[in-house]
Amino acid sequence: MLYFDQVTLTYKENDSPVLDNISFRIARGEFRYLTGRNGAGKSSLMSLVAMATQPSRGQIRLMGQDVTRCARHQRQALRRKMGILFQEPRLIEHISVFDNVALPLRLCHISEQNIHTSVIELLKWLDLDHKANELPAALSGGEKQAVSLARGVVHRPLLILADEPTAHIDNESSKRILRLLSELNKLGTTVMMATHDRWILESYPRPALHLEGGKIMQVPSREVFSTPDSYDNLSSAA
Numbered sequence: 115m116l117y118f119d120q121v122t123l124t125y126k127e128n129d130s131p132v133l134d135n136i137s138f139r140i141a142r143g144e145f146r147y148l149t150g151r152n153g154a155g156k157s158s159l160m161s162l163v164a165m166a167t168q169p170s171r172g173q174i175r176l177m178g179q180d181v182t183r184c185a186r187h188q189r190q191a192l193r194r195k196m197g198i199l200f201q202e203p204r205l206i207e208h209i210s211v212f213d214n215v216a217l218p219l220r221l222c223h224i225s226e227q228n229i230h231t232s233v234i235e236l237l238k239w240l241d242l243d244h245k246a247n248e249l250p251a252a253l254s255g256g257e258k259q260a261v262s263l264a265r266g267v268v269h270r271p272l273l274i275l276a277d278e279p280t281a282h283i284d285n286e287s288s289k290r291i292l293r294l295l296s297e298l299n300k301l302g303t304t305v306m307m308a309t310h311d312r313w314i315l316e317s318y319p320r321p322a323l324h325l326e327g328g329k330i331m332q333v334p335s336r337e338v339f340s341t342p343d344s345y346d347n348l349s350s351a352a
């Protein structure tokens with residue numbers, strides 16, 4: 115599904131790389147956490163997978179294609195198979211919650227009746243169906259995050275990239291988001307979720323890719339907080 119081979123990402127020339135010669139593989143149907151302290155490079159790695167950034171060196175293969183070489187239309191086709199949730203919710207402010215979530219389906223020309231069924235079902239899952247007609251401005255930060263998650267998964271992508279989908283939200287809302295991602299994963303969706311939320315990593319243990327000093331380590335999520343760089347001390351307040 116996803117394969118990084120000796121990938122390096124340096125933002126500016128002469129700067130030390132954010133990601134330094136990293137290699138890993140995620141098979142179809144897996145659910146992996148991406149962990150690491152602030153600035154470790156989680157969002158940068160997500161952005162490479164989302165094809166929003168090009169690596170400085172190395173190869174990235176996604177769903178069987180070399181993303182650094184494929185043509186623009188192939189990249190667009192790959193993106194349609196992905197659900198991307200950025201760290202900052204990016205909702206369209208002048209349209210309703212319903213229309214925000216419906217957007218990816220409307221772009222695929224799905225019938226309005228089917229759109230209605232899918233969108234309302236998802237909003238119910240997230241306990242937000244009563245906000246369907248509100249504008250994003252009427253939502254709390256956590257609700258905005260949940261709506262952007264709904265928009266990212268409504269078209270049933272093969273791969274979900276979720277960058278800290280539970281940051282700044284309470285445990286109940288986090289549980290709901292985790293349940294939705296787990297449910298989609300059970301149905302076969304591959305999930306990659308960046309987080310440094312200790313409560314999640316310990317309550318919902320899964321394999322993690324842990325970034326530290328530009329390098330990547332594969333660890334069970336329960337062990338993320340016993341890595342050598344005192345990550346534990348830094349993150350216990352999170």
Ligand SMILES: Nc1ncnc2c1ncn2[C@@H]1O[C@H](COP(=O)(O)OP(=O)(O)OP(=O)(O)O)[C@@H](O)[C@H]1O
Nearest residue numbers: 125126132150151152153154155156157158159201
């Ligand atoms: N577009 C950019 N241009 C230059 N430097 C960048 C850019 N994006 C990120 N960086 C730098 O790369 C490093 C990794 O940032 P990144 O956002 O990937 O970390 P992160 O693990 O997602 O952190 P957080 O937990 O705070 O979200 C940081 O030092 C950051 O300043």
Ligand SMILES: [Mg+2]
Nearest residue numbers: 156157158201
């Ligand atoms: Mg980040």
